[in-house]
Amino acid sequence: MTTVLEQPTNTTNHPAWLSARRDAGKAQFEMLPAPTARDERWRFASVGKLSIDGFAPAAAPTADTLAGLVERSNLVSDRAGQLVFADDAQAQFEGVSDELAAQGVIYLPVLDAIAQHPELMEKYFLQESTELGSEKYFGLHAGLVKAGSILFVPKGVEIEKPFVNYYWTSGKMAAVFPHTLIIAEANSNASVVDIFFSETATNQALNVSVSNIHAASGAKVFRKVVQDWNEKTVSFQLDTTVAERDTLVKNVAVNIGAERARFENQTRIEGPGADVKMYSLTVAENSQEFDQRTFQTHYAGNAVSDLLYKNALLDNARTIFSGLIKVAEGAQQTDAYQTNRNLLLDPTAEANALPGLEILANDVKCSHGATTGNVDSEELFYMMQRGIAKRDAMKLMVFGFFEEVIEKVDSDELADNLRELIRNKFESKIH
């Protein structure tokens, strides 16, 4: 994908450390080979169809387009701040209140953060790469990232309302590199909503986004992700979480869009008492492929991690869930769970599950479960017996399947918006 690299990256504010990281990223992108199916980390993925050729960072959309997209960025109305990007160009920036600013809260677009808080950025920005197979694309992201949001919450500051980031794609063959960085200092409390949307249903796009959460001891972080790219998008989401002592970190993701969506999520538990939750729901239709790789590492004992990934599949869609729980030597009294549930709604859809465990300590509670099946015929029969049409009964059951995850978003408005998105997605599909 040389076309992308030939584009000049942003020229403003390039401290030496940043140039070095960008150059290292570019080198990593060029040096590493494209993934192959022989790599265990890409097992079952249709790597042959994973092409990023021809994509390039797009010119900024017109002011009208930007204004229109800001208008459409309305999933969460009660918020602490909002950033809207379209093709990595800033469309809206709604900063924090004076009150929060006075407490030392920083919420800024990436480039502004680099200019205004270089020390903070040097410490955290682009410091967490993926290890789950997409190192090459992380390199590309590091080389080209210019859009994104930085949230820094100082010690003890608790913010109820969420920060909302929209990342839109707009132009043809646009490549975007959104970046979300959340730094929660000790005993702080913050929540962030990341929303990935396409302006049109037709324009092809490439997304390589990175998100890093740093939760210092006692911090509470809640991140919600809504991914509804159009079905012409190739997407990589490379997320990491570092959880220190007594933290509570919750990730909830709703994945609906993209032609091919690769999702890598690494969680590192570094302090006892940490509690990390990862919930995800995915609706896969047509020939979509969702490729989810997760890694929960417990370096410290006495901590909890819980993962629940639910996928519903229609048509010829494919999903791959590959998760690994690793309990390091000495991390005793760990509780780690991993559950993957796949609901096959069409006989041509294919679900792959690779739930893994690597346990190097004996006093732990670890389990994983993976199930794949169809709608329960007995439950269906029961509902039909009571006069509910088969189609409606199936719909009810599918929504019931999702509700477990939707409930976890903890916001009625967002939950309703998500239900609406899912309903739109396959209202016509259930037969």
Next chain:
Amino acid sequence: MSDTDTEIQDEAINVDTEKGNFKYPENYEFDAGVGLTEDSVRYISNVKGEDQWILDFRLKALEIFQKKPMPTKWADKDLENIHFDEIRYYLSKGQVPARTWDEVPDDVKETFERLGIPEQERKFLAGVEAQFDSEASYSRMKEDLEKEGVIFVGSTEGLMKYPEIFKPYFGKVIPTSDNKFSALNSATFSGGSFIYVPKGVKLKQPLQAYFRINAENFGQFERTLIIADEGAEITYMEGCTAPKFETATLHSAVVELVALKGAKIQYITVQNWSSNVFNLVTKRGMADEGAEVKWIDCNIGSRLTMKYPGVVLKGKGARGEVLSIALANDGQHQDTGAKMMHLADNTTSNIISKSISIGKGRSTYRGQVHMPKHLKNCKNNTECDALLINTNSRTDTYPAITTRGENNTVQHEASVSKVSAEQIFYMMQRGLNEGEAMSLAVNGFVNELMKAFPMEYSVELKRLIDMEMEGSVG
């Protein structure tokens, strides 16, 4: 063990040695040399007096073996320590290392004693005797089998004498190119059992590899093919709970099972290799319509075992099952699992795997469940439970499940646990010492699976687990 006991034991063994002389010609002193080349493969084939097609099969396998990479992507790095050039691939009698009973380590002797291994068999197991005569003890059984039309012979004999029966299936369930070690076996195989059970014949007694015990049978590259014709039933047992005292470090067997329409095959393995052995085995069964293939597998010992028995569910309503117990002690890695390939409607499979890791032992479950096509009403159930005894014990689980089709259900559950302090406390309160309590808890953990083994095996297994558990606590 007191001196007198040892004397009595020695005496018993001495008495039996002469009786053990076997019937194969002993006068040839062939040498296949060290390392694997075309010459050594030709040599093996020549010694065995094989037909040209078998030699061709071996040579093709050699070519594939040399081309195939090691499965290093996911496999234990320890595989790199196998030096193919330093291995002797065929030992004729002259090369079987001579060893006297005095050279057999004491712990092995003690194990024999405590497991209650028949005196006659101890010397063979310890590698002092190359073989012992089992013909006499089992001759009545043989007669019965012959009456029923059952064929029970060695691999070479099977291919030479009954090519019309064995050739169509030989190398078909596990193609030579399946993996590097199946290719290695295909090039160098000797020993093992070839069995054919005719239509409708249901064997009441299990057949045992023991019936045909000799040096070859316990060889490094044994090859087994069992065909159960329509409606036939057979249970086959290999291995034993006794530790196999070995100098050869690489064992790579291939076992193929063919269950035709409505047939049932149950294959039971109990293996307890010494801790220097790489045990890399390919096992797969094919189940036709309404047929059932069941693998019952118990792996103890070895340095590294890699073994994933599989069933290809080819016909409608076929059933596959793998029940597996693995015990990894200090310095050992049990990398075991199961594969279920569903290729027809209404097929069901069940995998239950229980592993125990002691000390720095590592046990791994690696499984694959595949329902790739537009199938209906298939079911799989997988349960993997791991028990970790010490703080630094290790276990891994790596399943891969692909599902597609209508009304198929797949469920996989895995859990990791340790023996709870309350359990131990409760038992110690009732007068058991900590080691005994731990043994009892571990036996309880595998008890359910133990019932699947024939009685005499489960008794020996229980003793064996007790022994492995010794010194694991405190």
